[in-house]
Amino acid sequence: MSVNENDSTSSGTTPTAVLVHGAFAESASWAGVAETLRERGVDVVAAANPLRSVATDAAYLTDVVRGLGRPVVLIGHSYGGMVITAAADALGEQVSALVYVAAFAPERGESALVLSGRYPGSTLGGTLLAHPLSGGGQEFRIDPARFAAQFAADVDPALATTMATTQRPVTEAALAEELAVEPAWKRLPSWSVYGDADLNIPAAALAAMATRAGARGTTVVPGASHAVGVSHPDAVATAVLAALGVDVAFAPSR
Numbered sequence: 001m002s003v004n005e006n007d008s009t010s011s012g013t014t015p016t017a018v019l020v021h022g023a024f025a026e027s028a029s030w031a032g033v034a035e036t037l038r039e040r041g042v043d044v045v046a047a048a049n050p051l052r053s054v055a056t057d058a059a060y061l062t063d064v065v066r067g068l069g070r071p072v073v074l075i076g077h078s079y080g081g082m083v084i085t086a087a088a089d090a091l092g093e094q095v096s097a098l099v100y101v102a103a104f105a106p107e108r109g110e111s112a113l114v115l116s117g118r119y120p121g122s123t124l125g126g127t128l129l130a131h132p133l134s135g136g137g138q139e140f141r142i143d144p145a146r147f148a149a150q151f152a153a154d155v156d157p158a159l160a161t162t163m164a165t166t167q168r169p170v171t172e173a174a175l176a177e178e179l180a181v182e183p184a185w186k187r188l189p190s191w192s193v194y195g196d197a198d199l200n201i202p203a204a205a206l207a208a209m210a211t212r213a214g215a216r217g218t219t220v221v222p223g224a225s226h227a228v229g230v231s232h233p234d235a236v237a238t239a240v241l242a243a244l245g246v247d248v249a250f251a252p253s254r
Contacts, residue, residue, distance in 0.1 A: 014244050015071040015096050016043040020061060022078025022103065023051055023112075023170035024142050024151060025227075029077070029163065032233030033240065040237075040246055049080055051170040054177040058086035065091055073243045075099040075236075077229055078200065079112050079170060082177075088184030097243040098185055101236050102194040102201060102228050105209040106179040113175045115209070121202030124150060133171065141169040150199055152227040159230070185213040191239040192217070195224025195232075217242055 017037050019030040027046040034044045047064050050057050061083055065072050074095055076084035081103025088095045098105075104115050116122050127146040130138045142150055147164035148157060155163070192210035196203045203220070210218045219239055221232050229236045241247075 014042055014246060015073050016045060016068055017240055017244060018061075018065060018068075018072045018074050019044065019046040020074065020076045020080035020084055021046070021049050021168075022076065022080040023140075023175070024147075024167040025077065025163070026166055026168050028166070029227070029230055033075075033229050033236045036233055036237035037240060040241060042241070042244060042246065049083060049168075051079070051168055051174055053171065053174045054082050054086055054179065057083045057174065058090065061087040062090045065094060070094075071096050073097045073099065073240065075101060075240055075243075076103045077101045078103050078226065079174065081105055082112055082174075082179065085183050085185065086179060086181055088188060089181040095184065095188060098188050098190040099236075099240050099243050100190060100192045100194075100206075100210065100213070100215075101239075102198055102206060102226050103192075104201070105185055105190065105192070105213045106183060107212070108180070108182055109178050111176050111178045114178075115205060116201050119202040119204040119208070121204065122200060124200045130172075131169070137171060137173050139169040139171045140175075141167055151225065152230060153197065153199070153225040154195075154223060154231040155225065155227050160227075163227070163230070183213075189243070190215050191219075191243050193219045193221070193228060193236050193239045195221045195226070195228045197223050198226045198228075200226040 030046045074084035128140045144164040148160035152160040192215040194206040
């Protein structure tokens with residue numbers, strides 16, 4: 001169900017939007033956002049995030065972006081925020097902006113586990129199923145029977161069921177790994193979009209990270225779940241278009 005879109009209709013003056021999913025998701029979760037961006041003439045790539053470690057996931061994303069050979073805006077969802085923050089450090093001037101979609105915007109030395117527990121409200125831990133890895137450690141996925149309520153409460157039930165089936169597990173090591181580089185949001189403009197009913201990363205944590213990063217625009221979608229890009233793709237696309245420098249002629253969905 002993976003999506004890897006590369007539309008060639010853009011004039012080349014607008015950076016490519018590179019969409020990076022987080023834990024318990026996969027690249028097709030960006031389908032609605034990607035469709036809206038393509039309709040506006042934006043080149044889109046939805047990368048498959050391995051979800052193995054921050055360092056190796058960022059290295060993979062760096063290879064994907066360097067292979068494009070053109071400027072990009074990096075958009076990360078959830079744990080994907082850790083990955084785009086790290087990758088942007090290696091990519092330097094090829095990255096023009098960052099967009100955090102219900103995502104971690106870490107400082108150096110912070111991990112996803114630390115950030116998600118800094119404020120009360122996350123109920124993710126009680127929904128996780130752990131599986132041992134042959135090389136050591138373990139990975140997590142959300143119990144499919146609890147996925148919709150935890151991750152995608154405002155998504156159509158049939159689609160939420162599909163998302164539960166196609167979710168990609170994340171290693172415990174990736175969630176515990178600290179950002180090892182200076183965060184790219186200190187030198188790059190950033191935008192933030194999240195829902196106020198997020199049960200994975202508390203809205204208070206997302207708000208604090210957006211403020212710390214000096215986000216140029218912050219959109220809080222009332223009632224939106226952690227899967228805000230699926231339930232409110234126009235709201236997310238609006239933020240991405242702003243980061244791309246494209247005039248926005250429509251209002252985000254609510």
